[in-house]
Amino acid sequence: MADIANIVADIAAEMAAAPHRGKVADYIPALARVDIGRFGIAVILADGTVHVGGDADIPFSIQSVSKVFMLTIALGRVGDALWRRVGREPSGSAFNSIVQLESEHGIPRNPFINAGAIVVSDIVLQGSDVRSAAGDLLRFLRFLADDDSIVIDREVAESEAQTGFRNYALANYIKAFGNLRNPVEDTLQLYFNQCGIAMSCRQLAAAGRYLMLDGRHPATGQQVVTARRARRINAVMLTCGHYDGSGEFAYRVGIPGKSGVGGGILAVVPGEASIAVWSPGLNERGNSQLGSLALERLSEATGWSIFNPPV
């Protein structure tokens, strides 16, 4: 992989010039005004080497990518008991999740769709309050990324709350089935806070390193999670990380990843690399158009795919 620097540079160049960039999420002003011309990439290898390209140091709203870190915290709190309140199957339906909640009695299909992430937030909030729980998440991200500059974008969090009627519907619906323990408003405030976290590609790739390293923090060697849990979080990312485009992403890219409506994707090649890409334009499944394409190019150029024999 002597030429990884070149590969990253080539991808950044191609994406900077790409004509078809998808459509920026426009349901809140703070996302709608992001420049669709942006593209960033950061690749951190297992040995700690960092390769970046494009707008790798510009913070963006990580949105649903935060679900990976909240799941990690919640599993740390309650262990496998979490799976009694959230499933781990792909939602796999063009019907979206509120239909599924009805037929499956308030148990969301997986922690990476909104309904499931709301239950995960409810678990993290348990015995605490919104401010403290949001602080816990922020400290965890700063620790994982070795970077104290990560913050929550207040404007984004507040806009999410003001326009989040569908999330209010989901949360109330789950509550009606008895699968939320805290007041709906509190759980959602935490959820909106996590959506509002702003990180750059460099920071996000750094935060994801434990998932490529059998659960270890690279600086301290400390186990953030057990190797088994790291492996299993990667599995859930692969099957559920791109909403109803998860099968397509596995087929084309073959790397566990989690996307967010802000245009970011965290992708993890076990033992090899932690990768973050960002481009705000989304495809019709709600995943970053150029982010997906960049990861497909990267997989092709490096041979990184969990469906390949080890390189």
Next chain:
Amino acid sequence: MADIANIVADIAAEMAAAPHRGKVADYIPALARVDIGRFGIAVILADGTVHVGGDADIPFSIQSVSKVFMLTIALGRVGDALWRRVGREPSGSAFNSIVQLESEHGIPRNPFINAGAIVVSDIVLQGSDVRSAAGDLLRFLRFLADDDSIVIDREVAESEAQTGFRNYALANYIKAFGNLRNPVEDTLQLYFNQCGIAMSCRQLAAAGRYLMLDGRHPATGQQVVTARRARRINAVMLTCGHYDGSGEFAYRVGIPGKSGVGGGILAVVPGEASIAVWSPGLNERGNSQLGSLALERLSEATGWSIFNPPV
């Protein structure tokens, strides 16, 4: 992996004695009368070494495992044009597939649910007849497994046809949307023939070797499919190979696999192993209860999981 022989023997012993064995499929007599006490395993390593345990040489009805091989043939015939007629997303719904067909206008979600496999059969049948097309599949399996004794169990195929009202419903429904080209009866006859193929674990693991070897036949070195196609078939197996238990299987086992209602599972560790397990009792998702457990044990003991760093 010096101890793989021991691992396989230990698993076979544990499964032979396992008290909870699931429930044998009983919709046709030929399946209903299979002894629930059976368990077989065959592991073929990349270097060609074969390890077997339990009832590894007893033929069983491979049923939906045949969908992997039919997909391979169909992709060989029409290439990526296949994906205009079948999706590649997990069906991911406790609602089963006929609901999805209605909302998605006759395009099945993936080639590994019945609806999708019927469309794949329709593609393989195109320009041929049922007898010839079934013969093609049989020859392909014999070639892959280097074993001319593989046959179609006529009793099973005929029973499938006589009781397959749900499959007739699916096929007619797809036909109503214009997504079958042959007469419903012909396409289904081919489909029932493929379900009736009988293979042992040893034969099935042998047939699956090309998927661990970047698409190459181990004896001749010939590319059965390109490396990219082998990788992509593995990806579809991981996200869609166990019906609505695919996420669970990825989470627990972490190996691409395809199960059948006869109790068999083909599992592929890229670059490492082609594995077949068989035990006729099914869990509540319709996948082999002990077959799934055996693969979980094997993954734990060997470290084989595509979500682990390479061993």
Next chain:
Amino acid sequence: MADIANIVADIAAEMAAAPHRGKVADYIPALARVDIGRFGIAVILADGTVHVGGDADIPFSIQSVSKVFMLTIALGRVGDALWRRVGREPSGSAFNSIVQLESEHGIPRNPFINAGAIVVSDIVLQGSDVRSAAGDLLRFLRFLADDDSIVIDREVAESEAQTGFRNYALANYIKAFGNLRNPVEDTLQLYFNQCGIAMSCRQLAAAGRYLMLDGRHPATGQQVVTARRARRINAVMLTCGHYDGSGEFAYRVGIPGKSGVGGGILAVVPGEASIAVWSPGLNERGNSQLGSLALERLSEATGWSIFNPPV
């Protein structure tokens, strides 16, 4: 009601000239080639007076209107036991019926959607054969209408069979749940025969007289069905007779009725009138565009609505 003749004439004149006539069903050639300019109406009062307008003597394909008569026969055969195999609730969903069959385990919602009518045909067929059962229906209609010239249009019946993939899907699906007793092919042949019956407005209105007369045949005074059963068939027509447009028809017209894809509607004002209208163009719910409008005009002009105080 001295001026009913004038009302009928006015309606016929308005409909003959109406610019928006809907869209003729085109799934079989025999329906597709019907002249969209046609409109017929026949009103038979309780005293036997007949008023006709437009193309009242031209036979058309009654299609689903036949479901009323088949339900009458089936209730005569098995009585209320019929309701263990078919419901009597509106299907009430833009999702069409195969979705409902899955969630309700093969029990169709009501006898006036295709799925339910297929079960009704299966009941009528029981202990007989297709030819005899179709003959029974034909004799029943000739008796009701006092008209031996009513026939089955063979071309229509055969075209239905050749293109009826969705009906084959429904029937096989119901069979998979054990709710068909005869071979799928036989039940469907009877169903396609009933769809192919050709009647004029005059004949259809005559055939419907028993439903306005407490179940009595007007010529003989014989009870075709009990008064209670006549009332209940009218109730099912009101809530379920126009597919997912039944609520709209009740709201606008307020008269029990059953429509068919051939453009015919039978409507019954208890104690007052038996009415048939026909115009082949359909609205977006699959009901006759001008037939519905004509009945709305008739209801307004006469005060005939079951939601009005008696006139």
Next chain:
Amino acid sequence: MADIANIVADIAAEMAAAPHRGKVADYIPALARVDIGRFGIAVILADGTVHVGGDADIPFSIQSVSKVFMLTIALGRVGDALWRRVGREPSGSAFNSIVQLESEHGIPRNPFINAGAIVVSDIVLQGSDVRSAAGDLLRFLRFLADDDSIVIDREVAESEAQTGFRNYALANYIKAFGNLRNPVEDTLQLYFNQCGIAMSCRQLAAAGRYLMLDGRHPATGQQVVTARRARRINAVMLTCGHYDGSGEFAYRVGIPGKSGVGGGILAVVPGEASIAVWSPGLNERGNSQLGSLALERLSEATGWSIFNPPV
């Protein structure tokens, strides 16, 4: 109808002793503690004669019966423009309404399911505030019933708000599609207020008189609504007034009616009678078990059914 007094007395006696009384709604304490032994009936004839039986003067929570009066008010405010925001088709699905909202983009099927009634409340609230709008409804009911003692049960209204997570989900979901104009909290407060109205059978039957009298108030002769609108409200009650048991009620009883989870039913025989029954035990469709049975008995004994020829 000389013996209507006897009929009512007989029904009251039978229902007082009936062994199978259904199940009292228990989602809020104020409903759960209602004595399941209660049964009341009030019949007001077109000439003003009143016949009562059982607990006809005990107030109960009218719950969803209020939807009839709110619909009347909303139609008075915005006329047929209301139907752009709510449909008038039976929901007709064992799937309940949130599924339908997703597939039909936030337009509830009809004004008599919760989702539709929430939109109706939103219309009534427009340009006003919760207190005033609730006051308007109360004044309207007092005017219709000629009875100033009708009140809102505050405990019920507040309990509804505290446990109404499913209604919060519905309202937020509708808001997400842009079909609520007021803040969710305000619209729901009005909705919970209307659910909390307490009326006796005598009061409820009195309030419903305009629907049997072509829209006229019996005391003043004033048109509360036009005759056409009265007829159409009756039509919507018939097709949609008993949730997914509307077809069954039409089949058995044949009278337009609206039920509530408090066990009350308002039923209207155009030109003949306004009827209220109450018994708190519900059947499996959520309609009063004995209330439905009492109306079936009344229909049989009197011949009152809109599907009968006029008596």
